[in-house]
Amino acid sequence: KREIKNICCIGGGYVGGPSAAVIANKAPQLQVTVVDIDARRIEAWNSDNLPVYEPNLFQLVQPARDGTKDRKPNLIFSTAIDEKIAEADIIFIGVNTPTKKTGLGAGKASDLGWLESATRRVAKAAQGETIVVEKSTVPVGTADAMREILAANAQPGAEFEVLSNPEFLAEGTAVTNLLHPDRILIGCLETESGYAAAEALCDVYANWIPREKLITMNLWSSELSKLAANALLAQRISSINALSSICEAVSANIQDVSYAVGLDTRIGPKMMNASVGFGGSCFRKDILNLVYISETLNLPEVAAYWKAVVEVNEYQMARFVKRIVHTMHSTLSNKKLAILGFAYKKDTGDTRESPAITVAQRLLAENATIHIFDPKVRREQIYADLQTTLDDPRVTVSEDPYDACRDAHAVIILTEWDMFSNKPPKSGNAPVPQRNGRLLAAAATNGKPAESADGAVSASSSVSDLPATAKPSPSPSRQKRLDWKRISELMEKPMYVFDGRNTVDVVALSELGFRVEAIGVASKPRSTR
Ligand code: NAD
Ligand code: UDX
DSSP states (O other), X not given: OOOOOEEEEXXXXXXXXXXXXXXXXXXXXXXEEEEOSOHHHHHHHTSSSOSSOOTTHHHHHHHHHHOOSSSOOOEEEESOHHHHHHHOSEEEEOOOOOBOOSSTTTTTSBOOHHHHHHHHHHHHHOOSEEEEEEOSOOOTTHHHHHHHHHHHHOOTTOEEEEEEOOOOOOTTSHHHHHHXXXXXXXXXXXXXXXXXXXXXXXXXXXXXXXXXXXXXXXXXXXXXXXXXHHXXXXXXXXXXXXXXXXXXXXXXXXXXXXXXXXXXXXXOSTTOOOOSOOXXXXXXXXXXXXXXXXXXXXXXXXXXXXXXXXXHHHHHHHHHHHHHHHHTTXXXXXXXXXXXXXXXXXXXXXXXXXXXXXXXXXXXXXXOEEEEEOSSSOHHHHHHHXXXXXXXXXXXXXXXXXXXXXXXXXXXXXXXXXXXXXXOOOOTTOOOOOOOXXXXXXXXXXXXXXXXXXXXOOGGGGGGGSOTTOOOOOOGGGSOOOXXXXXXXXXXXXXXXXXXXXXXXXXXXXXXXXXXXXXXXXXXXXXXX
């Protein structure tokens, strides 16, 4: 049986950092090191201001990194890449694999440049027996390319086994997801040494995850399962979003439809929230990767099927902007629009592929002036995403949501931060049905409340797993809620709210004088036409 003492994670991003922090906490007998070519990122991991915002992450990182009176430090962040590779028994490669921008497969295929250069570095620096774990999301067959590179460049006496171990965490709930995963998937070569390596990796996870959740299969099934999971999750959202356009036309309500459909246990309630569109660094990239794989396998019908998931998402964003323009009398010139939320989802400061970027750019193209507020996204990030500079008179980033709303003609909600909602607050972790207004009250008293339709795990549910000395971080999504009455007093009239996340109670806001346009809800209900 292989003895594992030392783990190295190459890539200290949204996956590498939190994953290493959880392993270090749950397996204090192991030394866990995160290395990155980005020295500033490593510096930030070694500071009080981590490079990645995740609820409760600092509480995990800090004791493992700095040690406490009860435990020695076992979590290291370093730029000494070759040295740390040489010391490791298991190396996780969790580097970025974005969509290629140029060349063959541009706009669809994954750019494996970072993965290959990390693999070459492992090949040259590793000593003795090393298990190399493909943590990044990759096209099917990548493990073979890694095996070839490793074998061709190995130092004398060095031996490698490659495993696939895709990551399923979602941002904003990464700590909870890593502590309590639905499953851990390990793909290996179907050989004796492949099985032994998979067993060694299972032993690491078994420090905190029940054995029945650790599943193994061959490398290619494992690699494909990751793409399949993201494709199916995104497909649910596109399906609901496609239905939301029908709802708007026929006076049905998408929240009620999601709720009714999700009660079928074969369908389930998660990932069923209609929205302005899905964002994030994974869904679009991984589906386009699947499309590219299908095309190269000469399966055009399969490629077209998955491509439609991305096309519906783009359509949803376009539809939302069109609705804003049409509702506001077909001109946004000289109008101030308050944008609430810029992150691609709540509880993260990440803006990669955020629908807010697309929507904001299109509003600017209509000559609107935009004032943006997000509780976690940095100002410089917003300007960079919008490809503009701080002196652009059309764009202001406010740290106060009321400044953003002052004299605005419309409020546009693009991230579902809890603080924007005027729906009844969730009590503890109890999920509430995501339905709107008065129906909600009736439904909630009718027995068990349904699970949250977005399927998001409450970020605070991991609190009991934090080190005893750690205090859970107050989630910014639990910040003081907006005073919508105050906003109504600040805005130009007529006042519009375009809710891209179905986060507000339409009835309550209408009573304050707002005209609310929600996704999947008709502007003019059939009964009043
Ligand atoms: P990221 O961009 O946040 O982090 C990647 C890090 O790798 C960067 O800090 C980069 O500097 C570093 N890096 C790149 N090449 C390197 C090299 N040769 N040596 C050392 N460091 C190197 O990316 P991420 O969001 O953490 O995603 C990483 C991978 O995990 C991707 O393949 C992604 O698809 C997958 N994934 C991401 C998520 C998510 O929620 N972000 C979830 C599941 C899977
Ligand atoms: C996703 C997968 O969920 C995760 O398993 C994988 O490892 C990485 O990709 P992530 O992108 O971080 O995670 O977040 P997720 O919660 O899946 O949300 C993705 C996007 O879909 C967000 O923009 C979110 O707002 C949107 N979404 C989610 C909806 O529009 N409706 C929903 O019901 C759920």
